[in-house]
Amino acid sequence: MEGLSLLILFLVLLAGEKVNCSEIYLPDFGGGRPLAPIVLPLDLSSANHTLRSAEESHLRRRGLRDGDHSTHNALMPLFDNLLTNGYYTTRLYIGTPPQEFALIVDSGSTVTYVPCSSCVQCGIHQDPRFRPEHSSTYEPVKCNINCNCDKKKMQCTYERQYAEMSSSSGLLAQEVISFGKESELMPQRAIFGCENSESGDLFNQHADGIIGLGRGQLSIVDQLVKKGAISDSFSLCYGGMDIGGGAMVLGGIPLPPGMVFSHSDPARSPYYNIELKDIHVAGKSLHLNPRIFDGKHGTVLDSGTTYAYLPQEAFIAFKDALTSKLGTLQKVNGPDPNYKDICFAGAGRDPSKFFPEVDMVLENGKTLKLAPENYLFRHSKIDGAYCLGVFQNGNDPTTLLGGIIVRNTLVTYDRQNGRIGFWKTNCSELWNRLHIDKNKSEKPPPSPTSTNLTTELAPAFPPNGSKYNFLPGQIQIGIITFDMFLNLTYSALLPHSKELEELIAHDLDVKSYQVHLMRLTSQGNGTLIKLAIFPADTSDFISNTTAMGIIARITEHRFRLPETFGSYEVVHWNFEPPLRRSWWQRHLWAVGLGISVVVMLSFTTFLVWYLWRHKSSASQAAYRPVDAVVPEQEMQPL
Template sequence: MSNTYQALKCNPDCNCDNDRKECIYERRYAEMSTSSGVLGVDVISFGNESELVPQRAVFGCENLETGDLYTQRADGIMGLGRGRLSVVDQLVEKGVISDSFSLCYGGMDVGGGAMVLGGITPPPDMVFSHSDPFRSPYYNIELKELRVAGKPLKVSPRIFDGGHGTVLDSGTTYAYLPGHAFAAFKDALIKETHVLKRIRGPDPNYDDICFSGAGRDVSELSKTFPQVDMVFGNGQKLTLSPENYLFRHMKVSGAYCLGIFQNSDSTTLLGGIVVRNTLVTYDRGNDKVGFWKTNCSELWRRLQLPSVPAPPPSISSSNDSSIGMPPRLAPDGLPLNVLPGAFQIGVITFDMSFSLNNSHMKPNFTELSEFIAHELQVDDIEV
């Protein structure tokens, strides 16, 4: 155990164990996984690449995990929501960051990305939506309209304001629409993809909406799947590429399934799939959320290496000038630092190809990159 760790003693502001000695917690998530344990205080480090110095913070020390939290590859979960125990709130209260943070998720099959704690100067073509902190305890945006292939869904704008409103949740994988909105979206999408063949989903326990015949190249999906626009209350819109609403069929090559589902209640829930290859800035201090299309898998490398041009999105099906392409240079305010104590002398690029006899086999690129990093004696993030 860490020699700087301390259990949070029972007090009126927390739930206490049966002996009333320690603070405890229990969390249940949308997919019904759970996490429970005790609350503790320790020094949290943010990695060698971060400008943030280690900080003492309260966090949950797990004793039990169930569901996806237990089976996932990641170990634990980081809370970035609103609330006194959120990592962001604690850092803001300490005065070490401004009341803002940004996330950028990599694209389909790619992974990677970046997280920035604190404020950044937004790119000039970043699209914003108002986020009302009093609307719900979550990060809300003002979604007023969905368009498929440029055609608005025939639903009332009020449908996106039911329940908790439209919630942007980085911890949720897929997206969920209220019943009528989902039905309209599904029908519009099927109408625009009539040249593709409808097939069964990869899991017989779920009635997934899947299509075959689109090909394996993700960058070509916009030729067979329509563009989807999210229009916000201020009139600005964010254009979604097919990778922002599809996931790859795990059993049929060149097939994809709809990653937007019907919600069991009236809340509109937008998960990580919607913001693939999108820098999302949660500007809590100014009650707004910003969206900027970019190549998130390359963004972290650009944050580390000075004078590296801004990467374009890996997929772009947008013709809307309000989104546009990223500027050639990194936006002001992003920390462009090389690793501490290191000299940047160049960038080595090499290509690799794989030949697989079994089409169901998939190389473990994460493990491969870790092996290469070990052999080159560099950090994993540099590979």
Template sequence: KIFNSKHGTVLDSGTTYAYLPEQAFVAFKDAVTNKVNSLKKIRGPDPNYKDICFAGAGRNVSQLSEVFPDVDMVFGNGQKLSLSPENYLFRHSKVEGAYCLGVFQNGKDPTTLLGGIVVRNTLVTYDRHNEKIGFWKTNCSELWERLHISEVPSSAPSDSEGDMAPAPAPSGLPEFDVGLITVDMSINVTYPNLKPHLHELAELIAKELDIDSRQVRVMNVTSQGNSTLIRWGIFPAGPSNSMTNTTAMGIIYRLTQHHVQLPENLGSYQLLEWNVQPLSKRSWFRDHVVSILLGILLVVLLTLSALLVLIVWRKKFRGQAAYRPVDSAVPEQELQPL
């Protein structure tokens, strides 16, 4: 069936999900549901929204294509964009191995809106001269591993360029240990509605970035009318208190590529800016101050113990040297003849 309402299609990488006109959405939903009738249909992570979710697909995302069908979007000129399951599904945040449709009805609006989910693992090219957009399917994770990044840029690419991998820095530059990554994120939900979900949001971000939830912390929150500006701090894991350039850039890459997908109740987000701070000596001292103080205290105790043993030994030695039998003659103490 062809859906051609003549209202065009908008590609917006700053929007998390995809939104279709009513007729197209119903057809899409029914087609996918019929293909996965072996899966159990469950409620979404937020009871306030009627998400369409399926359980029993397994935890391995790379094998979703064995369960869910591919979807082809055919545009007016006959050009086709194939969507694999990762391009229209998002993980259920409360049920392991469950996934939900990341495509929704666009209200009564006849316009089609394609968000970041559609261009996962896709390089988007913009031909401004010929007024064309191109899509190239790829494996962004493998592509990123092939890029040898030896220096971290100081700021994030703009959101309109978020679908392109950052250009590699010149090779041969020394790597430095990263002590902190700060990320400024604007979420289109008011602060009072978002505040109860901040902890849940931090855990979700950590899960999508494949890091420990204790590494993601809220550093600052600012209310901006109908949206909320959050500065996240992403800290190193483990006792080393630092991360390599490659690890840091991998985290930033996932963020700029919109690998982090928020539940519908948390709205969509826009990545405004990110910054990488090297591990400073001051922060190292602050993180290790307890260990340093304990080390100093141990050295002082060992020194005092050694001095105490030395004093006791010397006193004991002097006592043994001064001992003389009662009947022993000491020349200096003999009476001299008159």
């Protein structure tokens, strides 16, 4: 009967009908401690192209889709920013033993899915495909008259289509899903999609798949709540414009004082909505009818969307009000000629000195304050230039708020109480303020699909040699080194070594002169190379934030090389502390320069003196008597 109820649920969801969750029974697959929230990392995966217009694929899911607190948390750091990365991902582990995946965090999707080993149309993604045959706990959801069925495999199926015409389809299965060793919640059995076909941006993206946080019985949140594993809440915290960082919490957390809440009505829309009433620019209202923010699906908060999209009238009013406050800033073209971005130059490194504060006015006059980083993105080609990260939502009257709006904001989706809370904070430092323990390892044992190459992903930290996979604040990093195996022969790689340095520097977001190819070693049909990342400019060390970002990209294979370089595998990384140089060592160049100047001045002085003396001697000789004897030995050579 439990299986029948579940399959009826699948059919109803796939048919797009509304479901009364209280009337659907989702069986408990065992395991877990009740009400323990899970904190997951949100890694920023590189997008394949510049993300801009509401009509283009950067809004991967811009169209709307179908779709007691605990202190036990798991912490994983975040890196990068929304300008260079189109979506946040988190690491999820599926199967026994666990197979690891990078999944896009999407509050607008309900199904969690990853590419299956049997996929006939799947792109090349960050991790190997899921292999059911390697898991001892894989269990298909068997066909029933109440679900869409793959008649060959006699297994229930799912299918999802998105607004930009990408799609995903595959088989539904039950598996053990774990969230890393930071979580005190035991691994849970849950329903997920084993993907057999994907198209559009889903095919081209670097991330493996999607973790669905939306409303619906196939949502990972709904499944865990139904089992009593977590309370009916989750939170997201995205980092700022330059620093990045953040985390996701599945389950409740102690709500900080001063958090601003907005009512979120599941009956109003199947998506997470808030009640937006007005927008103020520099303290002045746009004087819009509040109903403009209530069109179609209302004002929707979507973590799977990068930017913000307003109805036409609201967008024009916002753009005009903002532009009128920019004074001497010069309007410039955007970084990509294919998009008509609204950009301004001349603001320097701190846009808050030139761009006004914006307030989103919620019900009862409560406000969510937006700093410039919450509505701007940095121009990638002009220093000191910024572009508007708010666009017109085509002809759609829905107001759609993506990740840019909630940079450095803890957002709590308090589903149990029908509200969404906002709290401005530094998401990179959030966990220190919430007193969350950070001294635990974050990864489960490696999956059987791991490469045979020896992988050492945690160097020893002084002074006690303990291994961590985060960088303690007191540690300074001088040089980061890593070994990488390229599936390209030594002779083919050697002529392109400089190009490889530049490509890696670009994807690691460092200057090209910071990347040095230290060694190339031929190994069979491939090449083992050793690279080093040095501090920028004249610095003695790399900042911890920058180092964490570099190491994350290296260890999680988040930089991409052209196909001409073949495939690659990072097999080892390490770092060295800054060289503790003496005063003489640090200023050796200056001392050397000073000595050189002194020597040159001394030589010049001597030469001038010598020529003067010779000239003087010659003059005296010209006035001597004719019969004067000048001994040969006293003659001065010219």
